[in-house]
Amino acid sequence: MAQDLGPFPPNSVMESKQTAYNVLDAVEASGRHYATSLPMIASENILSPLVARAVSSDLHGRYAEGLPGKRYYQGCDDFDTIESLGIESAKRVFNSKFVNIQSISGTVSNIAALKALSKPGQSITAVSTADGGHISHANMGAVGVRGLDLHTYPWNVERMEPDIDAAAKLIREIEPSVALFGQSVFLFPTPLEELSDAAHEVGASVMYDAAHVLGLVAGGVFQDPLREGADVVTGSSHKTFPGPQGGFLISDSDDPKMHRRLNNAVFPGTCSSYHLHHVAGKAVALAEFEAFGKDYARDIVRNAKALAESLAERGFDVLAEERGYTASHQVLTRHGDKDSGAGRDAAQMLEKAGIITNMNMLPGDTKALSPSGLRLGVPELTRVGMGADQMDQVAHFFQRALIDGHDLNSVKADVELFKDDYTTVQYCFEPGQAYP
Numbered sequence: 001m002a003q004d005l006g007p008f009p010p011n012s013v014m015e016s017k018q019t020a021y022n023v024l025d026a027v028e029a030s031g032r033h034y035a036t037s038l039p040m041i042a043s044e045n046i047l048s049p050l051v052a053r054a055v056s057s058d059l060h061g062r063y064a065e066g067l068p069g070k071r072y073y074q075g076c077d078d079f080d081t082i083e084s085l086g087i088e089s090a091k092r093v094f095n096s097k098f099v100n101i102q103s104i105s106g107t108v109s110n111i112a113a114l115k116a117l118s119k120p121g122q123s124i125t126a127v128s129t130a131d132g133g134h135i136s137h138a139n140m141g142a143v144g145v146r147g148l149d150l151h152t153y154p155w156n157v158e159r160m161e162p163d164i165d166a167a168a169k170l171i172r173e174i175e176p177s178v179a180l181f182g183q184s185v186f187l188f189p190t191p192l193e194e195l196s197d198a199a200h201e202v203g204a205s206v207m208y209d210a211a212h213v214l215g216l217v218a219g220g221v222f223q224d225p226l227r228e229g230a231d232v233v234t235g236s237s238h239k240t241f242p243g244p245q246g247g248f249l250i251s252d253s254d255d256p257k258m259h260r261r262l263n264n265a266v267f268p269g270t271c272s273s274y275h276l277h278h279v280a281g282k283a284v285a286l287a288e289f290e291a292f293g294k295d296y297a298r299d300i301v302r303n304a305k306a307l308a309e310s311l312a313e314r315g316f317d318v319l320a321e322e323r324g325y326t327a328s329h330q331v332l333t334r335h336g337d338k339d340s341g342a343g344r345d346a347a348q349m350l351e352k353a354g355i356i357t358n359m360n361m362l363p364g365d366t367k368a369l370s371p372s373g374l375r376l377g378v379p380e381l382t383r384v385g386m387g388a389d390q391m392d393q394v395a396h397f398f399q400r401a402l403i404d405g406h407d408l409n410s411v412k413a414d415v416e417l418f419k420d421d422y423t424t425v426q427y428c429f430e431p432g433q434a435y436p
């Protein structure tokens, strides 16, 4: 009987080799694209040279299940040193008694924290995705994976935060196992003290998802969730915290049982191999953050405010003017009527002009693929050395592309020239090429 080779003929070795080279060509092209553009995706950042060394090390292929000194595999002595140094730096950086640095992403950190803090069938309160909550806070994500019954907070659209009284009332009525706070669209600190009180009154654990704002929290310029009532803070290690892709779980609890629950929820709960090269990269990034993080966090927020003000002066509709536009790394702009797709169109035009952004739903929008707004972020532009003057130049490029109707190719050529002066990573021990 003929062997079933599947629906497609197999590639020859030459074709497979060509595919590999095609992939590598695209990898290099992507690097050049970002090097010559203005990358303004709020969740992105770049690696310092020392972090890049750790991430491209032999550790990428190794396993070290367990915790320092308690491994299931041989060969982990050096990694024990790496992880222990990382944990000690992390406790200082996040001013906390416990940190797990193994989790491989913000989403995995959320799945792990929900595993530690709740049981399937229990209730959770969280920010809805329409109001800026993350997909992992929703039924389609981690909340659904854990089988929790989701209730979303009433929202104060003007202040872009939970409606404090109504959200506290919801928490008291629902008595959730977890009251989850934090967002992907995150302009202002959460009124956490008030809402944590309500949560603790009904025995709920307070979880604060700092994925986006972790570097600002650690840098002391946003809010201090552990001192404002959060029992567990989760976060990504690659957004405003400028490390490699990965996550953290953070708690100030003294309770060894809670530490065990959180550690076990990461390994074996959600990870087997937890990407040791990234753990090493996080450990280096934490050491760099201890030295440079406060300055970096301060400069990010200054730049976001400067960008918002320049955009508003140049005629853009920037959200939250009454609150000073932003207290974080993000700026929101509206480009047309709700659900008009004007945000999508603006993002596409900006990309032709060499500016990389993402369309975003704003209050009133109901369709994620045709929203009216953009979410802009400045962590990467700040990290390559731009300050308030450069934010005004960036706003000028926006104006030329979206208001003045300049030829997008000519704007792109000017963006490339401008960006040429900003290709070195700063706020690290050995400033070097940002785009390898």
Ligand SMILES: Cc1ncc(COP(=O)(O)O)c(C=O)c1O
Residues within 6 Å of the ligand: 043, 105, 106, 107, 108, 110, 133, 134, 136, 182, 183, 184, 185, 209, 210, 211, 212, 235, 236, 237, 246, 247
């Ligand atoms: C609030 C929030 N939580 C979690 C995540 C997920 O983080 P990661 O991409 O590291 O999985 C994001 C991603 O942007 C986020 O905005």
